[in-house]
Amino acid sequence: MIKEFLLKYKLWVTKPESALVISFAIVILAGAILLTLPISSTPGNSTSFLDALFTSTSATCVTGLIVFDTGTHFSIFGQVVILTLIQLGGLGIMTFTAIFVWLSKKAYSVQTHYTIQDTFGGDIEKLSIENLLKFIVSATFTIEGLGAAILFFKLKEIYPTGKALYSAIFHSISAFCNAGFSIYSDSLIQFRQSWITLTTIMLLIIFGGLGYPVLFELREKILGKRKKTSFHTKLVLATTLSLIFGGAFFIWLGDHSLTILDSLFQSVTTRTAGFNSVDIGKLPSSSLFIMIMLMFIGGSPGSCAGGIKTTTFSGYLILVKDWFFGEHRKRLFERKLTQETKDKIKSVITLAFSTVVVSFTILLFSEQAIITTYREAFRNLLFEVVSAFGTVGLSTGITSNLSNVGKLVIIIDMFFGRVGPLAIVTSLLFGRRKKKKIDYPEQKIMIG
């Protein structure tokens, strides 16, 4: 049925990236209108359309930057709207990625002279689009359910049952979708000592950031249906682990007062989730610059994570190695990158970098209030832009002081960071499909 729908309606097949942009825009606008309603705010508070649009974009694009404190400014109704936007945004991204890959596979298989490579496990590529989407939805709710259960038992120790349950569900969804919204004003600083809570949140973030192809392969392995690990999974796991531990080390190096748990948590959350267990504004510039780089890289493709993606990053390292040392047959996991993959890597990085530079330049001109108020305004504005583009949501605390121009720039960054690279990459994938010629075995990896 979904298959028929997809193949029937021209929009999805010829311009899936337009479908993505339009769907997200509609959800964001609907969310903004709901959040502007008086019922969404707590008594005595009201939300202007720009601020509602900011919050709705932040939720739908699973970013987590906030101009109002979620727990005190918004009513339970408003919070449920936000939580729904997060869940729709998170599932939306995974679903669209799946549809894109499935469509491109479909398109490829029409050209009989073109042998598609085993991008993921192979098993997942044999799934029908219905079963693929079913897997995504069931995996999401299973993991979120498990996370919420563990969080509930910890939260019950300090809150009444109803409140603990609501908080557990809210934070589990927000963590798995890598949204970073919290109903607590200080994010998760109050749980700094609770390693069970922080570890649960960390695992939710990590699973939410691995992407559905890796989750599918992990399930196959657990069920004993599969033995060989795919290239994609190897690349994602190797890059993710290196970034988590490398990031934690350098963040700690900047501020020795951080515990191992804080450093690890901040490293995991920085790559896209956006929770914090320490006050970000008080971290030293060294740790913040490491975090800026981690936020730019982000999570893995096919997940709710933002940034240029782990595979793009490691693919770029392979490219750089090739430029300096030449291309040889013996290489990472003994595969070569296809020309198409290389083009995508370069396009995504260039696009991401240009967006950050242009947005940052505009903010340096528009945010005079922040520049005169804050000691390290230059650093804080750069942090804010990268956080928005990487849909991370961490902030040094300047978000609510942004001018209207600044808020609009950040809204565009969040939207672009969420749908932009993927849409661009997809249009490249479609635009170039017919020109491809293959003369040696190559490896295609999933980018953006």
Next chain:
Amino acid sequence: MIKEFLLKYKLWVTKPESALVISFAIVILAGAILLTLPISSTPGNSTSFLDALFTSTSATCVTGLIVFDTGTHFSIFGQVVILTLIQLGGLGIMTFTAIFVWLSKKAYSVQTHYTIQDTFGGDIEKLSIENLLKFIVSATFTIEGLGAAILFFKLKEIYPTGKALYSAIFHSISAFCNAGFSIYSDSLIQFRQSWITLTTIMLLIIFGGLGYPVLFELREKILGKRKKTSFHTKLVLATTLSLIFGGAFFIWLGDHSLTILDSLFQSVTTRTAGFNSVDIGKLPSSSLFIMIMLMFIGGSPGSCAGGIKTTTFSGYLILVKDWFFGEHRKRLFERKLTQETKDKIKSVITLAFSTVVVSFTILLFSEQAIITTYREAFRNLLFEVVSAFGTVGLSTGITSNLSNVGKLVIIIDMFFGRVGPLAIVTSLLFGRRKKKKIDYPEQKIMIG
């Protein structure tokens, strides 16, 4: 004779980049030893080896970053040492570039199946290496002489003849070599009102930054020997003019109190010379970030300028256009970039960017004193690193407060920014020469 020397000694032919690195290292070390001598400092002052090494590297690499005020800390002897290092460094870069290009041409012509493209005007490629080097030396002294003469007549109005002559020669050499050293503590702020002085300095900087192939072509045109403008010259002039006027506009946009002359002067000087007619530390973050980008781009190849070079920058823009819109026959000046050129562009930019990021990260950890003292330490340190790597020499005023680790990082940045990209690019050029196959008419441009 020079030709025989070059072809006779293996070092120059097989490893010219090692010859470059070794020559510069020897000149820098000799300069550092001379500057450590008591005779180099004014009475009551002394120079440690690290500070002497810093000054010598800064002069030889025509950067202009200073830990001591050149006019008051160093004696006339010390100043003449610095001026000699500047002249050697400036001529050295142009000479080495010429030798590299000449050698690569030589090497190419051995392969008879490979038709070398008309990289520059064509006429300059027919020159023998002796005549090429003679042209470089005579062009340098002619332009520096003319500049010194004009400056002398202006300076005579305020200083006694001897002092005016010395100052005119010092600043003319420093401007043409894009070194940015001044014997005045406030650089050229005292000449802010004198448009003749600032325009003379600007023209010296611009001519010094165009590179010898363009200077040669301009001479041929003036002498009526040539009509057609080469691809290289078109690209250099178009990029240079766009950067000068675009840069001036955005610098002014950040600070409306700047005059047109100030904005133009700062735009010209920022791309590599490093003089200033206004206090850099007092400019707003917006103007400073525009300057950071201009410093990173730098001047044109075959000149004393630093940075990734104008041709690399415009070549990158062409590449980006290709990634997004595909490669078509109709393009900039109707030429295509060769694969070799593309590889060089990507290598130079990646290398430059990585150097800046790594150095900046180290400084964020090592410069605690600056971070606690300055309001915008993050911005100032980034500015300092890019200024050192682009061999620009502008500073927000933090240079003398750098820790020893910081000074070493900046010394390495200056050296690497000067010899690094060129050496790397040359080794790539040599390493890949034999692998090249050509199947369509392509355009080679000079990079790094």
